[in-house]
Ligand SMILES: Nc1ncnc2c1ncn2[C@@H]1O[C@H](COP(=O)(O)OP(=O)(O)O)[C@@H](O)[C@H]1O
């Protein structure tokens with residue numbers, strides 16, 4: 001029923017003394033949108049670089065569709081597409097030329113190239129901008145161009161490393177829609193983000209990574225349920241915000257009604273993944 | 289094999305696109321230096337002098353062609369590769385594609401070869417106009433082609449090893465520029481003390497300029513120098529493979 005797509009076993013990567021990724025055990029299933037959530041420096045990019053053959057693990061292994069990324073590199077490379085955190089398009093080329101370059105690297109014939117490129121440009125509404133130089137496009141268009149370039153060879157898995165960093169709210173939402181659409185058309189998505197809303201809005205399951213370690217793994221609702229679905233924020237002595245978590249509104253309301261009078265500014269709201277992260281690490285995702 | 293060649297062309301294709309867009313400025317900038325040398329040393333300074341039985345002008349033109357093939361092939365391959373690695377990050381796309389490391393290295397070198405050949409032939413035309421005793425034989429063209437390939441592979445290797453723009457410009461001033469002047473391009477190595485000779489003969493440009501000069505002036509061909517040039521090419525290629533494998537750690 002559920003087909004394993006990406007499987008990591010005790011994946012570890014050290015840079016000198018820095019343990020960028022530590023003992024990562026993770027399974028991503030075909031057809032899901034998996035979110036890898038963590039603050040800057042948590043090890044997200046390192047994990048993606050290992051999965052996409054750019055970096056070799058110090059120990060442990062990764063398999064994609066059963067193939068080891070280190071040993072079966074050539075075969076694995078056909079299975080995924082990746083959009084890196086930093087734009088990796090050739091900025092001396094147009095959008096179409098970048099796509100053509102990818103298509104050539106992946107051995108598409110000239111007629112396949114043409115068909116596939118036009119189809120994809122249409123899919124992300126970039127047809128009118130296809131012959132513009134990459135640098136003249138807006139941030140959102142650049143990202144979409146990078147995404148379609150990485151899709152030219154019809155990969156089963158798409159890696160997106162912080163795809164919406166630096167985009168305005170509108171462009172971000174548009175990109176989310178694209179990710180959902182790709183997923184419902186059959187592409188497995190592995191995305192990293194340090195935006196809570198993004199993980200909540202997009203991902204069926206979320207892994208939270210902190211200092212190279214996976215500290216939680218489940219669907220967003222379940223992660224919240226473990227903590228409590230309702231958060232009460234209180235301001236004590238006008239100094240520090242305190243957080244308490246409750247299974248439901250009734251319990252939260254009851255708690256609030258019995259608070260001492262020196263506790264001020266009370267907010268009752270739904271809990272979110274940020275709360276989960278803070279509870280697990282004692283830090284905010286935006287910290288560090 | 290034909291797949292590997294296709295892959296090489298795929299890698300080259302991007303850089304050809306770029307060359308097509310900017311060829312005027314790329315060619316013009318690569319010609320400025322050799323033309324200045326030609327005017328200053330060959331035409332200005334060396335007009336009345338003769339060396340090893342030929343006029344200095346006739347002597348220096350093959351040297352300047354060797355120098356052009358060297359600096360243009362080297363920087364043509366190295367600079368675009370550096371940009372791809374550090375500024376565009378588009379080199380990662382090559383690494384993540386099913387194209388082999390060997391094809392990547394050769395493909396990345398070829399843009400240097402092409403630019404080196406264009407510039408060298410441009411200087412050659414100027415040289416022909418200035419010096420009537422210049423002979424272009426098939427052997428001359430072959431040596432020029434091999435030289436461009438060797439220097440372009442050198443550029444690829446250096447662009448893999450040096451990880452910063454700063455490092456690259458330091459390398460240019462400390463290694464590339466001195467080589468262009470010293471490696472038998474402007475003067476005959478036979479005039480030098482043995483120690484200096486020994487040093488210069490471990491540099492590939494020395495062999496290239498000796499081979500080019502010998503064929504251009506119909507002197508006995510230094511076959512061993514040609515072999516050494518080949519060996520350099522092979523060494524640069526293998527070293528590039530090694531470094532690229534190491535880099536993905
Ligand atoms: N090439 C590298 N050399 C040395 N340290 C690195 C390298 N790449 C990443 N790191 C370190 O590994 C840790 C994880 O980095 P990264 O995977 O980029 O995190 P994220 O993508 O989650 O922000 C950081 O501490 C970072 O400094």
Ligand SMILES: [Mg+2]
Pocket residue numbers: 041044045046085161162
């Ligand atoms: Mg990152």
